[in-house]
């Protein structure tokens with residue numbers, strides 16, 4: 001199975017220049033390739049309008065191989081400096097372009113599931129993600145504090161690489177590729193690793209046999225709350241303190257940036273140097289906050305995926321939630337991007353692959369399921385629930401409980417009904433079926449329940465058979 005190992009780097013100034021140059025080269029190849037594809041498409045349209053037969057129309061390089069052939073023929077003109085960077089850099093940009101084109105045509109013909117993919121757009125120097133992927137050449141972990149990348153050379157890691165080094169030395173892991181990335185604060189290197197291990201729970205972790213099924217709600221104040229179908233709160237993960245501090249500082253620095261001479265869309269002003277300095281600072285604080293949050297989420301999701309058989313999460317419209325506000329400066333963009341990295345979609349993504357690693361299962365609730373508005377005691381659905389209401393108060397049965405806990409309980413009870421998504425990294429795919437519980441222990445009691453969603457399920461199903469669970473009706 002594929003796993004990723006990511007390390008913060010401590011590159012020398014010369015290495016920083018080389019890293020930035022490679023990422024710029026990837027972007028250059030992407031943009032030049034896209035411009036060429038657009039020219040070819042225009043040419044084809046014109047030729048067709050003259051009535052030229054289809055087989056004689058200009059060919060559009062659509063695949064990575066075709067784009068590479070075109071790039072190798074034109075790179076002396078387009079980028080005479082191409083020798084400065086590894087060829088992997090250009091290949092990385094062209095690969096991204098080929099994927100974008102494939103996603104667009106797949107989306108248009110209906111072969112691709114998930115949200116509609118638009119035609120690839122040019123990558124701006126200011127906005128685009130600064131990254132580059134290496135798939136061949138010298139890619140390795142040199143020792144516990146150094147990695148080696150093509151052309152860049154031996155780079156010191158900020159974090160210990162001992163874990164990956166040990167697996168590689170023991171022969172249980174093989175490095176396939178490396179992606180370098182700058183997040184506004186630091187450079188990172190992520191290795192794609194083929195870790196030849198079977199899915200399953202690590203021996204040192206005890207399974208929670210009392211609560212095999214949990215629902216997880218992502219709170220506003222707390223990062224997440226997990227609950228069992230019987231109403232027990234299984235876990236509550238508060239936001240780490242340094243995160244709150246970083247967020248407070250972020251707000252202060254953002255106010256400062258607002259008072260400074262920032263860029264102006266109407267006049268085309270680029271903003272003062274002091275504004276740029278503050279904006280860069282915002283980017284750095286933000287990257288730190290995102291890192292803290294991500295780390296806390298990783299710990300929580302690992303624990304959930306290892307200890308419980310079934311984890312139920314909400315299906316949120318993540319794309320809509322993390323859309324950036326117009327008018328945000330450079331730092332603002334980095335900020336919103338980093339928030340998106342650690343947003344609810346991230347929790348679902350992490351649970352998706354971690355449940356696959358540890359042999360448990362992720363269930364995603366229907367998008368319109370009102371987990372927060374439903375009373376977990378009597379099943380009444382409230383018409384309105386303000387985000388500020390920390391307590392859930394039921395108007396019909398009078399139950400009062402924590403808002404996030406209430407939602408988590410409702411989600412846990414969904415596990416028999418919700419469509420199943422298993423080990424799907426992006427979480428955007430098709431659902432495999434219904435009635436997805438493959439645990440033999442029924443949830444203990446339905447004490448607080450009484451509504452139909454908390455009916456204990458039958459214990460007949462064999463464990464360990466993924467994808468073959470019969471529909472719920474047959475199992476019962």
Ligand SMILES: [Zn+2]
Nearest residue numbers: 375378394397
């Ligand atoms: Zn109620």
